[in-house]
Amino acid sequence: MKFLKNKKFLLALLSFSFMALICAQNAGNNVSENSFSEYSFIEGCKAYSAGDWTSAVFSLKRAASFEENHKPETYYMLINAEIYSGDFQGALEDCVYFLDEFNDSFYEANVIYLKGRCYFSLGEYDKAVITLSDFCHQYEGHDMYATSLFWIGESFYACYQYDDARALYQRVVSEFPDDSKAPACQYRIETINQREREEKLLYLLKQTGEEYLFAKEEYEKQLKVFSSETTATTRQKLYEAQKKNAELEEKYRLLENELLQLKGMAPKNEESVEESSTSSKELELLQILKAKADETKYLLENNKRE
Numbered sequence: 001m002k003f004l005k006n007k008k009f010l011l012a013l014l015s016f017s018f019m020a021l022i023c024a025q026n027a028g029n030n031v032s033e034n035s036f037s038e039y040s041f042i043e044g045c046k047a048y049s050a051g052d053w054t055s056a057v058f059s060l061k062r063a064a065s066f067e068e069n070h071k072p073e074t075y076y077m078l079i080n081a082e083i084y085s086g087d088f089q090g091a092l093e094d095c096v097y098f099l100d101e102f103n104d105s106f107y108e109a110n111v112i113y114l115k116g117r118c119y120f121s122l123g124e125y126d127k128a129v130i131t132l133s134d135f136c137h138q139y140e141g142h143d144m145y146a147t148s149l150f151w152i153g154e155s156f157y158a159c160y161q162y163d164d165a166r167a168l169y170q171r172v173v174s175e176f177p178d179d180s181k182a183p184a185c186q187y188r189i190e191t192i193n194q195r196e197r198e199e200k201l202l203y204l205l206k207q208t209g210e211e212y213l214f215a216k217e218e219y220e221k222q223l224k225v226f227s228s229e230t231t232a233t234t235r236q237k238l239y240e241a242q243k244k245n246a247e248l249e250e251k252y253r254l255l256e257n258e259l260l261q262l263k264g265m266a267p268k269n270e271e272s273v274e275e276s277s278t279s280s281k282e283l284e285l286l287q288i289l290k291a292k293a294d295e296t297k298y299l300l301e302n303n304k305r306e
Contacts, residue, residue: 035066035068036066037063037066037068037069038068040059040060040062040063040066040069041059041060041063041069041074043055043059043063044056044058044059044060044062044063044074044077044078044081045077047059047081048060048077048080048081051084053081053082053084053085054085056077056078056081056085057078057081057082057085057087057090060074060077060078060081061078064078070101071102072098072102072105072106072107073107075094075097075098075101075102076098076105076107076110076111078094079091079094079095079098079111079114080114082094083114083117083118088118088121088122089118089122091114091118092115092118092119092122095111095112095114095115095118096115098111099111099112099115109135109138109139109142109144110144112131112134112135112138112139113132113135113142113144113147113148115131116128116131116132116135116148116151117132117151119131120132120151120154120155123158125155125156125158125159126155128151128152128155129152129155129156132148132151132152132155133152135148136148136149136152145176146172146175146176146179146181146182147179147180147181149168149171149172149176150168150169150172150181150184150185152168153165153166153167153168153169153172153185153188154188156168157188157192162192162195162196165188165192166188166189166192168185169185169186169188169189169192170185170189172185173185173186173189
């Protein structure tokens with residue numbers, strides 16, 4: 001998970017951290033020669049640079065409690081460290097605080113984006129859409145613009161609003177084909193398209209199954225008539241009912257095979273987004289219809305023998 005796509009901000013943070021490290025080396029990491037606030041900040045920078053997010057959060061929070069460290073860089077690093085450590089609630093609270101305290105900061109745009117990402121990670125999709133949409137309106141030329149569109153699309157996708165999600169994915173693919181999120185957007189488009197094909201096939205299976213059951217009842221009715229009458233008209237009706245059963249059985253089999261083949265061609269996602277699947281209720285319905293179809297086939301074969 002990469003939140004720091006913007007190279008300018010990443011370089012600025014790393015430069016800031018390295019400056020702090022130089023200070024630490026010059027001071028020999030001697031707490032007695034530096035104030036405790038400086039020491040906490042330096043330790044936070046060291047942990048941040050090393051990717052030790054838990055230690056970075058601890059030290060930067062401690063550093064932020066001192067007035068001399070009450071500055072945008074401290075909180076911006078803290079927010080990112082919290083996100084990397086998985087503390088999205090803590091990061092969200094610090095985003096809100098940051099935007100209240102440092103609303104004219106160099107990092108303001110990125111913090112708004114990170115706030116939206118925190119909402120998404122916490123499952124608050126409506127708030128994620130609102131926050132990230134505001135970001136896109138305010139910072140149209142920002143490096144994180146395409147990524148924001150992707151996460152807005154993901155929010156819609158999580159809420160089953162597939163048409164809205166697909167429109168945003170298609171926009172990223174067409175307008176930002178070189179963006180790192182373009183492959184994930186293309187995967188989502190394919191997933192949504194396949195889901196629609198599956199739903200259409202399931203609908204056709206359901207309709208065919210119901211028609212099959214009706215035809216079965218009609219055939220059984222004709223069998224009863226045939227047992228008491230032997231007219232040519234009755235035999236013709238019985239033949240037509242039997243033929244319709246056979247056609248419906250073949251249609252059902254072909255639809256079922258097509259659905260299985262479609263599932264076998266499901267797109268593979270490199271970003272590990274959730275897989276598309278048929279609901280258990282739909283699978284249960286298919287099993288019931290298939291069982292009834294097998295039962296009808298059995299009855300047909302027995303009646304032929306008789």
